[in-house]
Amino acid sequence: MADKRKCEKGFTLIELLIVIAIIGILAGIAIPLISSLRIKSFDTAAQADLRNAITFLDSYYIDNNTYPNTSAELLAAVFNLSKGVSFTKYDVKNMPNGEPTVHMHIGHASSPNYWHANYPQEGTEIEKRQ
Helix, strand or coil: CHHHHHCCCCCCHHHHHHHHHHHHHHHHHHHHHHHHHHHHHHHHHHHHHHHHHHHHHHHHHHHHCCCCCCHHHHHHCCCCCCCCEEEEEEEEEECCCCCEEEEEEEEECCCCCEEEEEECCCCCCCEEEC
């Protein structure tokens, strides 16, 4: 009877618990990394849409000799945003020299960050805001 038990194959309870613990540790390390990568991808989509909006504003200004007054007017002019991305602020203001400037904030619904730009200004830069 003792010889019969030695031939049985399988894992012991301790071996299974060790494997489960190792998987838990690896998951605990991987989940925060994946979460931060998701936020980076959402931010990248928002940045790309803001750059595209700036390019589109050039075309719109050439065709209409003015900038759209609202983000809804910009979107109605066949400008599309990525899924989850939206304007959180869009203002058209006149500079002291009389030139119009578009002040935009754009962000993704799943990210705490938003991106800011004033256009057109010398060296228009896209800046991260929180």
